[in-house]
Amino acid sequence: MWSWLSDPNLQWVLMGSLLLGISAGAIGSFALLRGRSLLGDVLAHAALPGICLAFILTQNKGLLPLMIGAAVAGLIATKCIDFITEYSRIKEDTALGIVLTVFFGVGIVLLTAIQHSGAGNQAGLDAFLFGQAAAMIGRDVWVMSIVAAALLVFSALFFKEFKLVCFDRSFAGGVGFPVRVIDTVLMALIVMAVVVGLQAVGVILMAALLITPAVAARYWTDRLGLMVALAGIFGGASGVIGSLTSALGPRLPTGPLIVLAATVLFLLSMFAAPSRGLCAKWRRAARLREKVQRENFLRDIYERYELALPVQQVATEDLLAPGVPLTNSGPGSDERSHVRSKRVPRIARRLERQGLIRIHEHEEMSYCALTLDGLRAAWDIAHKHRLWEIFLMHEAELRSDHVDRDADDIEHFLTPDLVASLEQLLKVHQREPKLLPSVHPLKTGGMDSWTHTR
């Protein structure tokens, strides 16, 4: 049943789309990071007048002269975009739109003029509009593989320069790199990628081959080299999957199927990628929510214990054992509570399994008692929480502009002497936690050790 794979024509098509996908994906990564994703779209449209003019001049339909025409038109288009954005108040997106539509309009004029003048053998020029991967022949694939290889070699050679120019242009200029030249080389490579892709996927969908694999690859890694390689792999895979799918049916167009394959890879990456993917993000958010809920629950219980105490004292097992009521007046029952009541049973069950609380029934009522471990954790949470309160109350006096707001824990957030002065303030405001664990825990580490044991 796999006999159709041995069809030489299909093999050429497969080879061509593979090479095209790899090179477009790799170059597309740089285009994406340079903030010029849609340049591929513009260049693909802008190539049309170049192709038509090349045909008019040479009367030749071979891939090479048409590619040269497209490349020249593409380079002129990039220069036009630079000119418009640099010398007028028109913003980049509008400049891209203008160049795209006007060049393409001129292309359509030339194309129809050629068709109407009946200048001989023009059939096949419109293949560039939608692409005709299925019509690729051996010679085309040779040209494509040479161009694709050249693209990969160039991006490897100039990897360092492209990285620098994409990341920090002013620094690149400052240390003496010819930023404009590097930019032009990058644009030229994008033009080349577009030009080889035109025949396979056509003007409109060429943009996808540059953008989609690169965006997909970005989800998987934080390293540029890996991202470029992955984008190449995704692009190549889309090329192969698309061509194979289109070989299954007589009326399935190759170009759009390649794009759809790339889109599926993108969607997979967006949802499933570790750490940057949506599922991972949702999971992290859910876990954080749960952690906050558990902490709030423990703090709530702790404060209920505290209410019954006249002075600060060290807790014993006996003191903790009776517990606080869980139903009716328990956590979640009034507005000063920190937990939502309908979540209480689930959180309580979880904490009990961790050995932080014990739940017992007494006269139709549920009671929740902290264990000694639980008290240690609860004290830690309450203490930290109150330090925060105090900090926010006195922020202005405490040189708070020197606080590193991105740190997640208070002791990373504040310097030790700042914490010491906060402890002092805690005493002044009589907000010190009243119920002490038997072994006075140090203020670091305690919480992490129990929240992360699941």
Next chain:
Amino acid sequence: MSLTTNTESTPEQPSDSRTGGNSHPASPPLSETHRETPAIEVHDFSVAYRKRPVIWGIDFKIPPGHLVGVVGPNGAGKSTLLKGILGLVPPASGWVKIHGQSYKRQRKRVGYVPQRESVDWDFPTNAFDVVLMGRYGHLGLIRRPRAADKEIAWEALRKVGMADYATRQISQLSGGQQQRVFLARALAQNADVYFMDEPFAGVDAATESAILELLADLRSQGKTVVVVHHDLQTVSQYFDWVVLLNMRLIAHGPTEDVFTVDTLQKTYGGRLTILADTAHSVAQRTP
């Protein structure tokens, strides 16, 4: 118009009093020849945006080995001066010399720390990689960083206390840590003259002290550091040389001579009332 005369006369006097004739060719030469050429010399330097001048006719010389604060109100053209010196914006007039030669020829001796907002922190790269970029200028086109370059980058990361974060993606660093990575990149450039655009803006206490330590270290090595700074309270504490700027050069020279109520008044105009604290502290310091 009275100000024009001021801008011309003020800078000369203080630099005379301290560095003895550095700015006067006629004065007797110092024994060490390298002290002869200023680290930075700016002459009649103007930058305009369309028809509006941003900085106008700036003239100054800074001898090597100083920590220089560029101070002035918002919109005074502080960042523009830096960018102009580094050739990132075209000047409308004037020239700049770094250690006696044009900036183009001295590029490898110049390090630059841009404002933190100027780059995309979501870029796929880690802290070490950013620091390694500091070596790119020495490498030139196509050549890749070698083991020696990587060693220099590690050293720079260690100096700013960020070695533990080397493999972190840069968006996962806090603001202060990002600033330190930028500083490490400049260190890796191994330059003689550094330009830093607001490195103290929005950083935490730890980073601030790390930067200060670094600046002191650089000066002890005889390097010149020019820092755009907006916090008047700390100027006299951080810098031994100031350039007061408000579109024109108001004054420049050693901090104790130049950073006075009088020059601040000229720089900030009526707005100095808001800065009464500074004026007060400055007034107390200067007899």
Next chain:
Amino acid sequence: MDAYTLTIIVTASLVAAACGFIGCFLILRRMALLGDAISHSVLLGIVVAFLITGDRGILPMFIGAAALGLLTAVVVQTLEHGGVTADAAIGVTFTALFALGVVLLTLYAGRVHLDLEHVLYGEIAYVPWDTLMLGGYSLGAKALWTMGGVFLINLIVVGLFFKEFKVCAFDPGMATALGLNLLVFHYIQMTLVSLTTVAAFESVGAVLAVAMLIVPGATAYLLTDNLKVMLGLSMVVGIISAVTGYALAVWLDSSIAGAMASMSGVIFLIVLLLSPTHGVIARLRARSRKDGLAEPDVVQ
């Protein structure tokens, strides 16, 4: 000028006016390419509408197109929210939707009588022959009516929400502070863009629609600093492009839509170079050496 020519020019002018109007806001909001993207992805909406209803009725087509236009805007917004840069989000979205449209179109080619090339590159030359018949009377070209209708809708909606659109385009933060729902106005605009492009699709093709969405507005932007004037000028520029483009097409015997797009480019180029306020030559004059500049006033 015969009725045939007149119909074409009037239709094209209506396209230019309707697109130019809404295009100005896209340009000011730096979303020019979102218009381009929407004009491509509405293809899927048209195809799906055909497949469901089985005929080329105008209403289902408009609903399908508007739905897909909105979907594009929503997906782009969502991707952007998830950390993908705006232009990449646009590129991923419209190519995917367009590719799906093309695949469906070719798969069901037997059932959908829609010529892909015709839709995209349009043939305004056929417009005068496709007339609207009512009770045996010819009421003129169908495209004239749809374009006219869409133009009117644009005019009314922009007229109603002029001040809201203006604030949203100029200062989204302030708009939010004033209690305007940015998203609602964003999606109203995107619906207008979808309606306009789908109407233009049917009659003149997507190329002309996108060109008229962006180029006349940008030309007007170089000539004035007043939003109302900009809206008016964009229409004028669009109509001039339509008339001169038609002449060019007749002369070259080529696609009318393509020629009109080309002429809008020529007019843009002329204005770009020569505009007295924002033209390149005027700017280059301003960017002179120090001695050509006025000395700044004394600082205080």
